[in-house]
Amino acid sequence: MAVAPLDDARRRIAAAATESDLVTAAATAHDAVKQVIDTRVGAASVAEAWSAVARAALSTAARLVAPGMDWYASGSVGRGDALPGSDLETVVVRSSEATAESALAQAAHVHDLLACCGLRADDNGAIASRVRFNRTAQDWAIGIGRWASDPAADRGVVMIGLLADAVPVEPVLGGNMDLRDQVGIAARAQPVSLTAMLQDSTFARAYIPSRLRVLTSGDAGVDIKLAAVDPVVRIARWAALSCGSDALPTADRIAAAAGTRYLDADDARVLAKCHAIGSSIRWRVRAASWNSDVDVDERVELSDLPPQDRTALRSIGRELTGVRRKLDYLASTSTFSSW
Structure with missing residues (x-):
């Protein structure tokens, strides 16, 4: 094993x-x-x-x-x-x-x-x-x-x-x-608490810089946890709370909420993929410089990553933006009103 x-x-x-x-x-x-x-x-x-x-x-x-x-x-x-x-x-x-x-x-x-x-x-x-x-x-x-x-x-x-x-x-x-x-x-x-949890989960705290942004600003740094992993964690937590699941791991929470009124099956697949790929890239970066005596720095330069990881992270950024916008829209309708 x-x-x-x-x-x-x-x-x-x-x-x-x-x-x-x-x-x-x-x-x-x-x-x-x-x-x-x-x-x-x-x-x-x-x-x-x-x-x-x-x-x-x-x-x-x-x-x-x-x-x-x-x-x-x-x-x-x-x-x-x-x-x-x-x-x-x-x-x-x-x-x-x-x-x-x-x-x-x-x-x-x-x-x-x-x-x-x-x-x-x-x-x-x-x-x-x-x-x-x-x-x-x-x-x-x-x-x-x-x-x-x-x-x-x-x-x-x-x-x-x-x-x-x-x-x-x-x-x-x-x-x-x-x-x-x-x-x-x-x-x-308390419907207000789940509404607040959803608003918190769709608030963007970090972004994965696009090629244009890198060219214009010169800032090619990204916090993989904040930009690619944490957004999925927050959405999965809200979805699990909303549907009454007692699952803990993020992947299990997504699976439990998939197909419910809170998270449709397609969005669940997107989130599961984003979490799996983002976590894998994060682990590879951490493992490459593993030292238990040094605090972990989640921020990396995109130029230090292999091309396939840069492409994957930018794809995650686009996918997460789409899911956030959809959830924000659904929250403005009656979709979640049964809370």
């Missing part, structure tokens, strides 16, 4: 009995990435295996340092889309008996330990050592209700998206409902 070295590292991480054992086991995971690169395994298989490694590391770190709290991995790690070098988003449900100060201190210790394992915290600060992402079950329930009813306030769209991608790394304690289940129910009960 091509990703067997990563699977072996994951088992060592899960079995670690001390912080030192965990750091040592995590080092084997980073070494395993080099072996996986040599086998030229596909991006989807690498992402699934690496996400499992990262979740195992979070679970073990929490067990060693901060037991008694429900820990969730979110973002690409939660979805199962994370490539080696990806950052880690976390949220915590703490006991009502625990003080905020002690829970935050424990969470900070967990992330310090994970940093020693080569797993960096989310660049945007979506981590459980911050009070926004470290709450009691009651506080989370109140927040979810507020974000769903008024997604424009208090970064509601961001929080809904974060929780929609959140997966517990161990069984949830005390009979609490999974946060992802809660946010799905709340979002589908």
Whole structure:
């Protein structure tokens, strides 16, 4: 099996009995990435295996340092889309008996330990050592209700998206409902929240420069994640929330929503293709200069890519623009009015 070295590292991480054992086991995971690169395994298989490694590391770190709290991995790690070098988003449900100060201190210790394992915290600060992402079950329930009813306030769209991608790394304690289940129910009960999620998913944050733009501006740089992968992730998340799917990986979300009123079959095929090709190019770029000690730079110069990758990225840009425009138009009609 091509990703067997990563699977072996994951088992060592899960079995670690001390912080030192965990750091040592995590080092084997980073070494395993080099072996996986040599086998030229596909991006989807690498992402699934690496996400499992990262979740195992979070679970073990929490067990060693901060037991008694429900820990969730979110973002690409939660979805199962994370490539080696990806950052880690976390949220915590703490006991009502625990003080905020002690829970935050424990969470900070967990992330310090994970940093020693080569797993960096989310660049945007979506981590459980911050009070926004470290709450009691009651506080989370109140927040979810507020974000769903008024997604424009208090970064509601961001929080809904974060929780929609959140997966517990161990069984949830005390009979609490999974946060992802809660946010799905709340979002589908509030049409305004799904409308806001759609608007967010079709907003273009980055572009793949055309040949004309490169010639006129001289700017041939592109952030592959922002321009080619993230737009599909956001649309797939909205579609899965809307149709009630509990799928997590982006490809599975697209498949679950395909043929529904939210995503027709043709658009689903386009999005699946864009995600697969964009992720593959992103992984090849990352693998070519893999160094676990250096932060990943998602921005590359188009001139540094093979001609076929440049062509593929520009095609993705055109395809995504078309899907965005179509969804924006449908949102302006009665197509999604049953929300």
